[in-house]
Amino acid sequence: MKIFVLILLSLLQVFAFDVGNGKSVIIMLESPQGILQLPDRNITVLPHPVYPKEGFAIIPIDYYKQPQRIDTQWLKADERKNIEINVINSSYPTEVLSVDNSKVCPPPEVLQRIALEKAEAEAIYNHITPERYWNKPFVRPIDSITTSEYGSARTYNGVLKSYHGGVDFRAKIPLPVLASNDGVVVLVKERYYSGGTVIIDHGEGVYSCYFHLSEFNVKVGDPVIQGQNIALSGATGRITGPHLHFGFMVQGIQTDPIEFMAQIETLFAQPLRVAQNNEKSIDR
């Protein structure tokens, strides 16, 4: 009887993780096989960069996701494990900004350009390159202080437009912008909102983005290594002043870059922590 109860308990065991809207969480798994099945999509389980016999999955949560419980299952061979994702409110602040009015209510002649640039970016972000180009933690792209965090709700010239999709670094004068990690350059372009833009594909659905640049040192298709000087910061696009905007897209979802880099860093932390992070085990 006692054994039966124990077996039943382990079968019903659920691992639960808390993650704020707009953030990502990394879940470490005992093997690099299978998928995490979410209600609306599947996430591939990836081999651990240091211990390839272990696995992990990156789960980015959309900024607009309301607090809720998301029941997921890790499916591999004939095994399944229940993993609960609890979306919690990240409580982002509000920012009020003044910019050139044409960047809030764009004139009709640029609407097509904006739509094309958006479609082009979405096509890039939704493509998942199967190989991984990096094997160490991501680093900040510029030697400067942060002036605006990810996630603040933004009112431009009195109109609530969106939220801040990345982190801003001070760059009053043009400063070298460095690749956050190894990858391949997939976009180098002057865009309406983001100005001079570079996007790097790091593989497995992870892209880093660098906006408002004044000069490019790379072209599409170039492989880059971490720390490589890819551009000069500037004041192009929708801006209140010169700075570097830095962001991450993960599996097509915009995510807090600082939190994402911190999560990736846990993969390189010693000792290996399988199924941990902010996980708590619940028996039902």
Ligand SMILES: [Zn+2]
């Ligand atoms: Zn920004």
